[in-house]
Structure formats: C-alpha cells, structure tokens
Amino acid sequence: MATKPAGQSPDLSTPMADPPQTEPATHTVLMRLREMIVTGQIPPETRLRAEGLATELAVSRTPIRSALAVLSAEGLVDYGINRGYTVRAVTIGDVFDSIEVRAGLEGQAARMSVELGWEASALDRLAELVRQGRAILDRGEWSEKAEIDWYELNHAFHRSIHHASQNKVLRNAIRMTLIYPVFGDPARLCPSVAAAVPLRLRQVATTTPEHLLSSQGDHERLLDAIRREDSAEAGRIMTDHVLATKRRLHAIATRR
Template identity: 30%
Template sequence: MAIVDEVVEGDRATLLAPVTGSSGSLHDEILAGLRRYLIEGNLPDGARIPERLLCETMGVSRTPLREALKVLASEGLVELLPNRGARVRAFTENDIRELFEVMGGLEALAGRLACERITDAEIAGVEQMHYDMYASYMRRDLPAYFALNQKIHLAILAAAGNSVLTTTYTNFSSRLQRVRYNANRENHKDRWGEAMREHEQILDALQRRSGLELSDILFRHLQNKRVAALRYLDDHPSEVGDQGQPA
C-alpha cells in the first residue's frame, strides 16, 4: 500500500530516492524526483499521494514537498482535491486524444521550423539515424528501433531552435510517457511497417526542406500513433492502472 511497495515492473522501477541534499534546493530535488517517479509510471492512476508518507520516504518536511506537488499539479501530472490531498492524475481517453493532438501540433511546428533552420550536417545526421532505424526495422529489433525513432524526433525538435517549444514538447511527452510505456511495446508491431513508411516521408520532406509537407506528415504520424495507443488501451484496459472503484 505504501508508495515504495507499489513498484510493479521491477525492471524499470526506480525507488523514490531520499533527497541527497548534495546540491540545489530541496524544492527542486523533490520536484525532479517526484516527477521522474510519476513519469516512470510507478504509481497507478488515481493513487493517493499522502504527504506524510512522502515526507518520510524522501526525508524532508511537508513545506517543500507541498510546493512540489502544486507545481506537479500545474503540470498536469497530479490533481489536487481541496482538503483531500493529491492523487496521481488519471487520463481519460479524451485526455489522451487531446494530448496526442497537441503533441502532433508541436511536432508539426518543429518540422516546419526545422526545415527553415536545419544545417546540411544535421540533415546528414538524421539520415544516418534513419538508416540505422531502418536496419533495426529489418532486424525486427524493436528496442533499437524505438531508441532511434525517439532520437530522430528529438533531432528535429532540436533543429527547430526553439527552447520554449522544446520545453513544452517535453512536458507533454512526460504526461504521455506513462501511457506510452505500456502502449508502445506490443501495439506498435501492428503499425510498425506503416510507421516506417511514414518515417521515409519524414526524411524525404526534411531533405527537400519542405516545411509544409513535413509539418503535415508529422502531425498525421502522431495522430496515427494516437489511434494505435488508444486501440491498445481498449484491448488492455487494466495496464495503465485506473483501479478506480472496484465493483
């Protein structure tokens, strides 16, 4: 029942480490630690987060912890019920749709800006990653494929040269990460060939620096990911948690 006992997947689960106190303010360390802990999906949707327990686990007092919770609430990772404490935010299907749509809009923007600013060397880098990713695809090496996939998207994001965009994108990406961890693995296989073809188009538009095209492809790419993710959630309704009221 305690937070540290909720660890489910042994492998990726990282304990909610006590704050080191080595550097920076307590508030920042708590914020970063809690955020990482939540993003990694160590707590099921809707789980209560009692202050007292967290205080003991992290070895700090309630004041900085409460500050961190307010920030996490404003980031959309937890929700605060008045006089009733913090809960892990549970995303509905509609929330997930909205998040994917916004992520798609941000990727589209990144693609558009990247086409205006990317250097030939950076394009060459993306090409290299793309071919490596294709090789992973042919090898059916899903983990390598995922890693390169993410690197490509991040490279486009970086080439856009907009730190506000990067921050915002990362923020939304975090919210989806808990869903993605579960949805990506199995599900993507159905869509793998399709996704690979979309990435061919992404590279092509980027090479021609066609911002409008790249923008549109990236947006549709994300929408397809959304459909895949939601289909997975429908088939495996338990995995994201949401152990709401048991019948």
Template identity: 30%
Template structure:
C-alpha cells in the same frame, strides 16, 4: 513495479538542486515508460526508497510533474499518474498533430545541417532497434528523434509546447507492438526525407499524419471513432498517404 531501478546517487558537491532535477527526470521517465500506469498512486515513501533519496526531492518532483500535467494531486488520494478522458486525449492528439506539422514545416525551411545529421543518427538507431526487436530502446529513441526535430525548427517556444504535448501523449501510445513500431519508424524516415528534400508541405503533412495515426489507434481501442476529415489539420488531410476507411484497433499501451 518491474525490475528495481538503480538508486540515484547524491551529487558529489551535495547540491540539492542537482539532485532534485535528477529525481524529476527519473520519475518523469518512469511515468513515460509506463512503469507507473495512469491512475496509479505515487507514494512518496515508496518512491524515495526505490530511488535511494529522501522524501523531500520526491515531493518536489511530484510538484514539478503536476505542473507539467503528468501527475494529479488530490486531497483524498494524494499524488497519482494523470488519467485523461477520451475527450482530453482527442484534443491533445489533435493539437499535437497541428503543431508537429508546423514544426516540420519550419525545420524544412531552416535546413539546419548539423541537426539533420543528428536526426539521421537517431533514425538509424531506431530502425536497427525495430529490426532487432529491441523495443525497450525505442521509447528513449523516439523522444530523441522528436526532440531533435523540434531543435531543427529553431523555435524554442514551439519546442517547449511540443515537449509537454509529447510527454502527455507518450502515455497513450503503444510501445511494444512490432507493427506499430515498424510503421512509426518508417513514418519518421519519410518525414526526414521530406525535410531534406525541402518539401515543406509534404513534411508538414507527414508529421501531422504521424501523430494522427498513433492517436486514432488509441482512440479506436476505446471504441471511439477518429473523424479524419474533421479532426485532422488541413495539411494532414491533404497528405499523399490516405488514411484507411476502416481500421482494426491495435494493442495499445494505454
């Protein structure tokens, strides 16, 4: 692992539920930030030492993250970060693209001004981070952007499903490629503009294509072909920004 993480302090009131939640959140972020790579073992004793807690909250965190699909537990190897086959990755990307499109459509319809202001604030921070090359900030900002976008749809069930799908795809997508990040935040800006303009169809198309772009980069890096006309949701195929016929695989974080 890279630089040591600050240890998690026990809650002042000794509340174990609070401590457990914080260990779950911390371990989730370590996985999503790729501090632990897909397939890497998660050793309870080592994690407990790094986080400054006992093994019990670490064991509970592993159970929670296994239920979320981020961790695999087997009798032989114990716990490890989930690995996805190419087919599983494709299916997850396709489903997320479909649902992100619907989420953007609902956000456009609801026009929640307060949430839109929060999205604008995150977008400004993300664009500045890209411009200044502060890529270490972009993982959290990307999560915040999409979390606020989910809030804007005012559909909590959809938001819960999307969060799980985002967490699973976060392990696949690049985080340190300047071209990738510039494109990502330009696409974020275009999605938000369509929402503010009240264009449901365009917002849905751009949101779905945003996921398919990142997904095709990953799959192409595995020497697979992403059949845009077949795999993309219908509203993504109608987008005004046509996908290129040939794409050069970019450096992927996966």
C-alpha cells in the same frame, strides 16, 4: 540548406532530457516519476510524499519537490492545500486529446525547423537515428528489449526536431502533452489505454509490429522532406505521423 548564426545551434547532445529550467537531478527524477504515473506503477489517487519518494528514488527532497511542481503543471497530479500532491486518474480520452494537441505542435516544430535551416551535423545525427531505427526493425525478430530500443530512438528523433525549431515555448508545450509512455507501446503500458485493449493486443509481438514499420517509414519520409527543405511537407508528415497513434489506439480499443 540555410545556416544558423554561430552559437545558435540547438543542443542535441541530450535529446531525451527535459528543458534545462530545472537542475540536472530533477530531470532524471521528473522522467522517472512521470513514467511511473503514466504506466500505473503509482496508481491514481496515490498521495505523493516528498520524503517517501526521495527514499525510494535515493535522491534528496529538493528534486522531488521540483518534479512534483512540474507534474502538477502537466496535469498528471493534483495539488491541494490540505492533501498535498495526488496522482490524477488519466482517462483514454485524456490520452486522445493529448495526441491531438501534440500532433499540431509537432507539425509546427517540424515546419519551423526546416524554415530555420538545419546544420549539417544536426541533420547527420537525425539521419543516424533513422538508420539505427531501421536496423532494429529489419532484424525481423521482436522482443521487449527491441521495443524499448526502438522507442528510445523514436523519442530522440522527435526531440532532435523539437530542438531544431529553436523555440523553447513550443518544446515545453509539446512536453506537457506527453501523458502516455514514450519508451514503449501505450496500448500495453498506459493503463487507461490498456484497459480498453483486448488482452491479445497487449502482448509483446514476436515479429516486427506493422505500426512500427509504418512509423519508421514516416521518419524516413520526414528526413527526406527536411533534406529537400520542404517545410510544408515536413509539417504535414509529422502531424499525420503523430495522429496515426491516435487512429491505431482508437481502432484497437473499439475492436473487442
């Protein structure tokens, strides 16, 4: 396994945080507002006033304004000189398009991470995330908490690979494609998707969902490819892994 120069290893201590261009308070506010928008807690066409949001989230207006600027760049809100920031309606087509773009970017990140080489400590951490994900699925019982716990590990797994690519531009581009929930099943939590999904498929399952068993298997195969230093295989697995979400959502949205 290739080693990186001293001081060049990616910071994986907070893999779920946004890139560090903004102050720490903005990271938390940005993630909270993004999740509120994509899950419909803040409906489309809602005008976003910094003062009201600052009161609701118990923060100052500075991180709110910074977060709104990022959300505008991501396309989740629109900005007008006379109207300020307004939540944009996200369609199921937008979600599918974002997954397509993300698949290519994440495949590139996986490939680059292998080509650059993983440090032993970072690879051990990746393996531990995979192990914890498997442990959750192997319990055989499912719940909303289990879903949240697994998706948090899933997000950390992907973020670890993004950081290992050592390409901030690529990480930022990937972040801007996440216009659907990352801490749960978009078939349940993303209104633009859920509206096209039969009600029975929007319930939390009582047994481990098949699509998560498949996703976990992808994580394990990807970890193996990284360990074998097979960059092409790592990129292929990651691209197909991300596209699997689109295939599943499209299938259940047209199954009525």
